[in-house]
Amino acid sequence: MASAREMRLRIKSVKNISQVTRALETVSASKVRKAINAVTATRSYATKAWQVLRHVAEQPGRDSLHPLLAQRKSVNNTLVIVITGDRGLAGAYNSNVIRFASQRFDSNAVPVNYIAVGRKGRDLLIRRGKKVIADFSSLPAAPSFTDVSAIGRLAVEEFKNGVVDEVYLLYTDFVNMGRQVATVKKLLPLELEGHGLVEDFGNKSTGPAAAYEYEPDMREILDEIIPRFTALQVYQAVLESQASEHAARMIAMRNATDNAKELVGALQLAYNKVRQQGITNDILDIVGGAEALAAK
Numbered sequence: 001m002a003s004a005r006e007m008r009l010r011i012k013s014v015k016n017i018s019q020v021t022r023a024l025e026t027v028s029a030s031k032v033r034k035a036i037n038a039v040t041a042t043r044s045y046a047t048k049a050w051q052v053l054r055h056v057a058e059q060p061g062r063d064s065l066h067p068l069l070a071q072r073k074s075v076n077n078t079l080v081i082v083i084t085g086d087r088g089l090a091g092a093y094n095s096n097v098i099r100f101a102s103q104r105f106d107s108n109a110v111p112v113n114y115i116a117v118g119r120k121g122r123d124l125l126i127r128r129g130k131k132v133i134a135d136f137s138s139l140p141a142a143p144s145f146t147d148v149s150a151i152g153r154l155a156v157e158e159f160k161n162g163v164v165d166e167v168y169l170l171y172t173d174f175v176n177m178g179r180q181v182a183t184v185k186k187l188l189p190l191e192l193e194g195h196g197l198v199e200d201f202g203n204k205s206t207g208p209a210a211a212y213e214y215e216p217d218m219r220e221i222l223d224e225i226i227p228r229f230t231a232l233q234v235y236q237a238v239l240e241s242q243a244s245e246h247a248a249r250m251i252a253m254r255n256a257t258d259n260a261k262e263l264v265g266a267l268q269l270a271y272n273k274v275r276q277q278g279i280t281n282d283i284l285d286i287v288g289g290a291e292a293l294a295a296k
Helices: 004-041 043-057 093-105 119-127 145-160 218-295
Strands: 078-083 112-117 131-136 166-176 179-188
Touching: 004 043, 004 166, 004 218, 043 218, 078 093, 078 119, 078 145, 078 218, 093 119, 093 166, 093 179, 093 218, 112 119, 112 145, 119 131, 131 145, 145 166, 145 179, 145 218, 166 218, 179 218
Parallel strands: 078 112, 078 166, 112 131
Antiparallel strands: 166 179
């Protein structure tokens, strides 16, 4: 059994770790609120852009309007944008994203390339032998649209140049503080039916559809709005992932703090037993010495 001094040092060490985890929990809680506010702030623009694109999708000859709307006859290469965090201490957040990516794309019939957003995801993908063609690590704590737009531009260029035939966006959807779900969305060619990342944010309109007039013409508008809309989806996914990461870290640090408290309690009990045993041994030594002196 450890000595009383060793027990005291261990109790002190666990208490110090508990203070660190409590501080990290507080910081993560603050960052979660900021990330959620950032997601909310982009919804108005995202919803309006989605409405314009839905209007365009209803026009005849949609595939010929813009190359990012055209469905490829055959798919020979796939590109996946995987969004994770740069740091650990977030429980299973990063590993869950990579595990989901493996489950979704390891059985793909065509080659799959990856764009890694986040240092942890990049390292895990390389460790699993995946082909990472680009790495976007060390994004700011509160990224702007400009900070993230390069990711969307790269995906658009790869698709327009025919290097890849479809692009997917894999990230963690922030549901609430206790639940974050790994999600995959088809980014290109742009699909306007089904689950749209921006469509989910917008309020469903029950009134008559808005009428749009395009100046100077529809094609020039599409050349501007579709690449921006693609980058916007990536930006929204990054914000969702950051909120999920901070929430996962907050919960992990809270659990670590609770476990540290339980461990301190158990160590304190063990320390008291060791200390009591030491006191008992000292008393027995004194009594034994007194009896030996009395016997003389």
